[in-house]
Amino acid sequence: MTLALALEQLLNGLQLGVMLFLMAAGLTLIFGVMGLINLAHGSLYMVGAFACAAVAAATGSFWLGLVASLACAAAAGAIVELLVIRRLYDRDHLDQVLATFALILMFSEGTRWLFGSFPLYLDIPPLLQGAVALPGGAQYPVYRLAIIAAGALVAFGLYLLIGKTRLGMRIRAGESDREMIGALGVDIRTLYTVVFALGAALAGLAGAMVGALQSVQVGMGEPVLILAFVVIVIGGIGSIKGALLGALLVGVVDTLGRLLLPKLVGVFLQPAQAGMIGGAAASMLIYMMMALILAMKPRGLFPAAHA
Amino acid sequence: MLNRETLVNLILAALLLAVPLMANAFGQPFYVTLATRVAILALAATGLNLALGLGGLVSFGHAAFFGIGGYAAGILATHAFSGDPLLLGLSGTNQMPLIWLVAMLVAGLVGLLIGLISLRTSGVYFIMITLAFAQMVYYFAISWPAYGGEDGLSILVRNQFPGANTMKPVSFFLICYAVLIVALGLFVLIRGSRFGSALQAARQNEVRVATVGIAPYRIRLTAFAISAALTGLAGALFADLNRFVSPSMLSWHMSGELIVLIILGGTGRLFGPLAGAALFVIFEYVLGGLTERWQFFLGLILLGTVLFARGGLLGLLAGKARHG
Amino acid sequence: MKKLVSAATLALSMSVSSLAFAEPVKIGMITTLSGGGAGLGIDTRDGFMLAIKQAGNSEIEVITEDDGQKPELAVQIADKMIQSDQVDILTGIVWSNLLMAVAPSAVAQGKFYVSTNAAPAALAGENCNPLYFNAAYQNDNLHEAMGEYANKDYKKMFIMAPNYPAGKDSLTGFKRFYKGEVASEVYTQVGQTDYAAEIAQIRASGADAVFAFLPGGMGIAFMKQYAQSGVDIPIMGPGFSFSQDVLGAIGDAALGVKNSGHWAKDLDNEANKKFVEAFQAEYGRLPSIYAVQAYDAGQLIASAAAKADVKDTEAFRAELLKADIQSPRGKFKFNTNQHPIQDIYVREVVKDGDVLTNKILAPVFTDHEDAYAKDCKM
Structure with missing residues (x-):
């Protein structure tokens, strides 16, 4: 394996990790502040992608689509919070799992109702087309670098928002003591809606950015959702820092595993068989990693104060 | 004097027996198949109910056990059909009782292994880690080519039960119904036993149980393994019902549906899974016949149940549950 | 309006030739109309129904149900169609894994299965069956x-x-x-x-x-x-x-x-031109290969139904085997394993x-x- 290939795969892992972070940040924030486990987070990711594809097709501009994805996902999140989610805060996790499972069914079938069953077309904006040369000679797509940059920007923005602003102060207060913040006169219901919409917007952004790279279709949020869960469980539920590190870890391990495991198995077996068995092992790798981490640290790598 | 819940339970059990028998008499064998599906799903959910209802262990990965039971049946039947030895020179079998035993053993053992790690966590972590283990099994089944992978495994002829023609829908239904009743009896026994009391006490107050010298971890682990074995048994029957096993039995949607059955019927109640399974199959059948968008309406109904009818169907019919 | 007229003339022109024989035929179509793979199922259904409509045989009845791309649901629907609706022929499944769940047991119960797409090797070789036809291809x-x-x-x-x-x-x-x-x-x-x-x-x-x-x-x-x-x-x-x-x-x-x-929109033959035109007029989009395969499956069944009673399994099978249709693919005939021989x-x-x-x-x-x-x- 050459250095160029290794560098390229590392970047790929980073890009997957950054994308997972956008999903996981919202999930973990919502759990940290409201104590809610939201299976429908993947549906908001799908809403973002569809909004972006629809607006981009209508206006011809990916950037307007990106704005629309943020707006639509945030709006969908706010509406769902107002109608359904706020009734679930004082319920147990079982009710939350079930209600948000029901939301997935409704979002998926509803989207199909609106947009039909065929995948939508969404292309990368002209500005970010093409590839650049990496040290070592390999080419790397500009768009993936842009995703990494956007993710880093969002991570930094979240850090500022939570660490330096009044809203962030309330979020931190909500995480450490839910009763107290209400008693202090903060309008907790609005805060919850805002946090939920923020998480939804991040998911929508991820959906739109990835939609241009993959395919915009119903059900696209579910595999990502499960990976995002793995991320926050590894990182420690409720911890943004844990989500970031967990996301990068999952991204890199998954990408490198898919490259290296078949080669490793290939030392012992025929190439065709090695491909299949190595592939099977690679698809289970991150789950095994998660089991291992939880067996040693049942609350994840960076347990939040109360979760 | 019967109390109201017992009465409702008896009526439900009688209905599940009477409807398919009548449908059969009137030449509508398909309703027998639907009723068989209800009985099997109810059995699977009864297994889960042991962990979830009594022990408060929200497992989001019971599809793993359901699928493992299914594959046990499929693999044994395939080897019996082809005559190839399975492993260590043992041959396959097409005898249901033996298949059931193997399905329960394997599912129970895997349940023990998964429980060993998962039960060290609690709350959301437990939900997520059980989900992750089920995904692991799912991906394994998809990528392992020996037994069909994604394509699944066909059982060409339904497995046999001594003294019955299992290809006749009614005979197979009666077998499944009998297994379900036995499982419900087992549930009652466990719930009333000292073990069951400890399990329920651990759900309500872990510290108190620990202080009287019972280790909640071991109690829960045992319950989890039994729960897995029962769900595995249901999986074996499900494989025989469809004469087919595939990784979709292992998917996380299946895990979600098993939880849905319990909540629809009424959490922690003996007949909750049966009521829920009946309701679910009827929804699926009636809504599916009315509109292609039935999943949307199923979601709406589920949401309504969680938000406004917390006791599920049995909560409506039989009043509040006695067990908290 | 234009759509209606053209469809009606087509139906009329076809019906004259094919109404020689009319015993009732009940077809159960199981395909994927919801979920991620619904696009393929919708094309399958539409292509099939176009052929049935053009055949103009009022004795052919088609029941369509959605399998949601789930094998266990497909099995349940197949059971219902066989036991309760008493269909004679099953068709429509898109995916190999669903086909493997349904087709072997359907033919074991004496029903025809005509595949519109899925064609696993497992059903083409040793385990081929006189009641199983594939109108599409073999997977390889x-x-x-x-x-x-x-x-x-x-x-x-x-x-x-x-x-x-x-x-x-x-x-x-x-x-x-x-x-x-x-x-x-x-x-x-x-x-x-x-x-x-x-x-x-x-x-x-x-x-x-x-x-x-x-x-x-x-x-x-x-x-x-x-x-x-x-x-x-x-x-x-x-x-x-x-x-x-x-x-x-x-x-x-x-x-x-x-x-x-084995097909493209521009394949140069008369049947293909007619098919593409009719499909576009009927549904307002271009047909996919799935639509073509289902269209041919529909034509095959209709052609056999015009000459034999489906209850007479041997005769019906013989008619199907003749593949007496005008396929948009051009040449089309069946091999000994009842899979197509085609270009x-x-x-x-x-x-x-x-x-x-x-x-x-x-x-x-x-x-x-x-x-x-x-x-x-x-």
């Missing part, structure tokens, strides 16, 4: 054609497919005809959406060309990412990855890709106005048979 065919085509220009191929039986069959089929060197054989995860790791391996492999079998959303994702990667090794694949249903979503990234198919072409993705579609380049195989027919003893 299109991959074999690409293997043969690759021999011409490429010495070293990078080949990849999802890690499931159809993927394994795909690469086996490709290698059955490809004589050159295989640089690397990669199995990806089923449902995978990010191919960065595989693209990096393609770049590093030094191959002359890439053969990729990635149906549905997987292919869309791969093609879009490949176009951005700066790798310029040519791509080829079986027609499924570049069928009408996904081309729109891949966009210009698909332009120029070579792929194999397979290499096609290129081109732009026709604003719409991406496939154009036939040249035939790769004429009268191609599948590799399993010799194991079928009927």
Whole structure:
């Protein structure tokens, strides 16, 4: 394996990790502040992608689509919070799992109702087309670098928002003591809606950015959702820092595993068989990693104060 | 004097027996198949109910056990059909009782292994880690080519039960119904036993149980393994019902549906899974016949149940549950 | 209005010829109308119904149900259709795994199964069945054609497919005809959406060309990412990855890709012109290969129903075997294992106005048979 290939795969892992972070940040924030486990987070990711594809097709501009994805996902999140989610805060996790499972069914079938069953077309904006040369000679797509940059920007923005602003102060207060913040006169219901919409917007952004790279279709949020869960469980539920590190870890391990495991198995077996068995092992790798981490640290790598 | 819940339970059990028998008499064998599906799903959910209802262990990965039971049946039947030895020179079998035993053993053992790690966590972590283990099994089944992978495994002829023609829908239904009743009896026994009391006490107050010298971890682990074995048994029957096993039995949607059955019927109640399974199959059948968008309406109904009818169907019919 | 009239005249013109014999035939169509794969099922249903409508035989009744791409649901529907609706023929399933769940037990219960798409090797060889017909192809065919085509220009191929039986069959089929060197054989995860790791391996492999079998959303994702990667090794694949249903979503990234198919919109024959026109008039979109296959399955059943009673299994089967239809594919006949013998072409993705579609380049195989027919003893 050459250095160029290794560098390229590392970047790929980073890009997957950054994308997972956008999903996981919202999930973990919502759990940290409201104590809610939201299976429908993947549906908001799908809403973002569809909004972006629809607006981009209508206006011809990916950037307007990106704005629309943020707006639509945030709006969908706010509406769902107002109608359904706020009734679930004082319920147990079982009710939350079930209600948000029901939301997935409704979002998926509803989207199909609106947009039909065929995948939508969404292309990368002209500005970010093409590839650049990496040290070592390999080419790397500009768009993936842009995703990494956007993710880093969002991570930094979240850090500022939570660490330096009044809203962030309330979020931190909500995480450490839910009763107290209400008693202090903060309008907790609005805060919850805002946090939920923020998480939804991040998911929508991820959906739109990835939609241009993959395919915009119903059900696209579910595999990502499960990976995002793995991320926050590894990182420690409720911890943004844990989500970031967990996301990068999952991204890199998954990408490198898919490259290296078949080669490793290939030392012992025929190439065709090695491909299949190595592939099977690679698809289970991150789950095994998660089991291992939880067996040693049942609350994840960076347990939040109360979760 | 019967109390109201017992009465409702008896009526439900009688209905599940009477409807398919009548449908059969009137030449509508398909309703027998639907009723068989209800009985099997109810059995699977009864297994889960042991962990979830009594022990408060929200497992989001019971599809793993359901699928493992299914594959046990499929693999044994395939080897019996082809005559190839399975492993260590043992041959396959097409005898249901033996298949059931193997399905329960394997599912129970895997349940023990998964429980060993998962039960060290609690709350959301437990939900997520059980989900992750089920995904692991799912991906394994998809990528392992020996037994069909994604394509699944066909059982060409339904497995046999001594003294019955299992290809006749009614005979197979009666077998499944009998297994379900036995499982419900087992549930009652466990719930009333000292073990069951400890399990329920651990759900309500872990510290108190620990202080009287019972280790909640071991109690829960045992319950989890039994729960897995029962769900595995249901999986074996499900494989025989469809004469087919595939990784979709292992998917996380299946895990979600098993939880849905319990909540629809009424959490922690003996007949909750049966009521829920009946309701679910009827929804699926009636809504599916009315509109292609039935999943949307199923979601709406589920949401309504969680938000406004917390006791599920049995909560409506039989009043509040006695067990908290 | 125009739509109605043209359909009606068609129905009228066909009905004159085919109403010679009219015993009731009940067809159960199980296909995927909801979920991620619904696009294929909708094309299947529409193509099939077009053929039935054109046949104008009022004794043919079709019941359609949605399997949601779930095997256990498909089995349940099949049970209902057989036990409660008493259908004579089942058809419509898109996916091999669902077909394996339904078809063997349906034929064991004495019902016909006419496949509109899925064609697993397991049902083409030793386990072939007199009641099982495939109107589409055998799963390996299109991959074999690409293997043969690759021999011409490429010495070293990078080949990849999802890690499931159809993927394994795909690469086996490709290698059955490809004589050159295989640089690397990669199995990806089923449902995978990010191919960065595989693209990096393609770049590093030094191959002359890439053969990729990635149906549905997987292919869309791969093609879009490949176009951005700066790798310029040519791509080829079986027609499924570049069928009408996904081309729109891949966009210009698909332009120029070579792929194999047993049909394309521009295939030059009278039946095809009529079919494409009628399909567009009826549904307002271009037909995909799934629509064609289902259309032929519909024609086959209608042609047999016009001459034999479906309750007379032997006679009906004999009529089906004659394949007395005008297929948009041109030549069409059945092999001994009741799978098609047909021509397979290499096609290129081109732009026709604003719409991406496939154009036939040249035939790769004429009268191609599948590799399993010799194991079928009927």
